[in-house]
Amino acid sequence: MGYLIQLEVYEGPFDLLLDLISKNEVDIWDIPIASITEQYLEYLYSLQEQNLAITGEFLVMAATLIRIKSRMLLPPEPVEEDELDEDFDPRRELVEQLLRYKFIKEVAEFLQGRYEQSTGLYTRGQPAAKFDFTPIYTNPVGDLTLRDLNQIYGSLKVEIVKEERVHSVPTRISVQEKLARVRIQLVGQPRVSFGDLLQDQTPAEVVLTFLAVLELVRLGEIAVVQEKSFGNINIVPYAIELEVQA
């Protein structure tokens, strides 16, 4: 196409999907997923054609739509218990999210209307009278306990001590350097706990290590396994390649 089309701007993938659903005049509870997916992707392609950035959220939704589409084509797999439900519809979760977002959009419009009504109007600037209108707090401390106060105070004091140490020992390493170090720590090991990687590290180093691990996952060099929520995170290296320096 040699001409520019004015593309609509959407707040996010939900916004785009709702618009497609309303343009197609289809029932939100019975979305024709194949054709909506196609139109959704077309929109992304047209963004691409105009060299406009496509944010990650739009791509994740594209993947979700394609997954739902393929699951609707396949016979239901005999998998997890909750999915044995005969009424199980792969679209349901998405529809619920869409409805929720649609409702929020309606409230946002209501608020926008109210906000515009207040444009340029000012309320009284000072207290009206010397009466005691100070609020009555029915919940002055909430569920705060002495133990909380102790911990908060303790951590504030610790932060000060830590900060001083950081000032005296400046460490400056890049993600690339960290990546190289993590590779060295992992190579040849069957598995390494993420916690072990973090030992004796400053907060800044912890962040770098975390980023390095994410990067290694992206590069397909390691797998990360966590057996239960909040459990230990294990790193399983399977394709670490150390760059050999000449």
Place this chain on the structure above:
Amino acid sequence: MTLSEAEVIVEGLIFASEWPLSPQDIAEIIELDETTVESVLENIRKRYEFGALTIRNVGGAYQMVTKPELASWIEKLGRPVINAPLTVASTETLAIIAYEQPVTRAEIEQIRGVRSDSAVNSLLERELICELGRKAGPGRPILYGVTDKFFQHFGIRSLEELPLQGITK
């Protein structure tokens, strides 16, 4: 010019109240029926036609504010400008916070389907939302809620006045 006693009292109440007052609120305080209150309000509004102030109706409640044509003068006092427009991202974020509070940024982003840091920051700057504390659990994320300023700007007295959720959660 003589004014009815009720008219003077209602005028004083609307001026002094921190919140917009509904005819019910006023009727309760001055012990008159709502219809009488409405007609008293009408008289006050007429009397205010020529001055700097006006009694506006927000969602059925009354609030005393300056007339819009004075905005440029009042800005010179350095009061925060409430007329800068809110973006769609900000109103959506605000709607979620009003309904779901206390709510974390991650929860907001899940409902909107997109990152919302800049919307959250702009609402914090305008003091329409504030931090309520931190959620227990990993990362101890900050919980957000709406402020008194939110209620004042939007002329809402309580969260019950927001449109009702038309769907089951």
Place this chain on the structure above:
Amino acid sequence: MTLSEAEVIVEGLIFASEWPLSPQDIAEIIELDETTVESVLENIRKRYEFGALTIRNVGGAYQMVTKPELASWIEKLGRPVINAPLTVASTETLAIIAYEQPVTRAEIEQIRGVRSDSAVNSLLERELICELGRKAGPGRPILYGVTDKFFQHFGIRSLEELPLQGITK
């Protein structure tokens, strides 16, 4: 009835200002001399004779208030009831005051690393802290400490009962 433009602007300014305005303040904003401003103020005061409001002179500056005879009605608006828990900032500030008292705001800010005026004010309003006196030295800053209400809420009788684990003074 027609009002001069200046009269309407000054009325709006006095209503919306967050502090009482002196004739100099007003003269500066509306670019008129002070004598003219004084006569404009006089006109507004006259116009207000019959309503609920009045322009009060406090130490040479003007503010808009309700007339004294309405006091008993306005009291009926009541104190707002707030059920919000403490913010993160307030909680941190409270922890510092409990452990460090008597402590100045500057000392609190040094530990927290951020300004803490609004946290201190909110704790004062909740009556969890109070002023203990002033520190000797430059500026004589206010010293803060916790109140009986604080002890009641946490179920202790004195500062000695604060837990000390993990704390090196």
